Amino acid sequence: MTISASSPIGIFDSGIGGLTVVKAVQALLPSERIIYFGDTARVPYGSKSQVTIRRYAQDDTGILMKYQPKMIIVACNTVSALALDIVEQVGKGVPVLGVLAAGAELAVRHSRNSHIGIIGTQATTLSNAYSFAINAIDPDIEVFSTACPLLVPFAEEGFINHPAARMIAQEYLAELLARKIDTLVLGCTHYPILKEMIGDIAGPDIHIIDSAEAVAAKAGQTLAENGLLNDSEIPVSPHLLVSDLPQKFKTLCRLFLGNDIPDVELVEV
């Protein structure tokens, strides 16, 4: 497999959530070709078992590898927490970046009172992967986590500021807010879609960490270090693949990426 600066960056998630990462990568590296796979047939991942999540991660990486990517970004915290090693195995030496490590690093940099809150899927919070990643950098930080599984379908439906979504988010966040956190990690890539609403509930004193921006910055840095930055001046639209309902995905894409979306291709998993 020949990798060059003009090779694409492969990005995947269980559904629409990873588009928050696509958007951040596009904003930072507009001339990079992006191949995005959203596993819309099998979303959500976060309420599945580790065995199933690892199998899905293997399939997703296999789909992206057909495009000979120069880098794979796991735009899914659940896979980053439970199956990053599988992605690396199937990726056969292609650099792999996960959103979780990037988000954890950024949270540590921002917290002043060493109380960090994490919201994520059930699988991510049960894995304690954020606590491990944060405490590996600073063992004195207290990490509090809450699973918010119901926020994923709201994001998938495009209910950005729906009163029902707000009520549920308030219920989920109450316990974390009582812990006096000063930093809140959106530990699921679907949540940045609801960022404004979550920030509103959290209040102005809590710093919200969106790991999409953190991983995009890391991607730029890694590509530069490996001499693989695409220096073309021409911005390119991402190539989008899904495993189900491409038309619905396209409609939602317009809402989140806010620009002209090329056709969404249906692939089999």
Ligand code: DGL
């Ligand atoms: N967006 C994914 C994450 O970051 C998974 C959401 C889901 O499929 O449950 O964890």
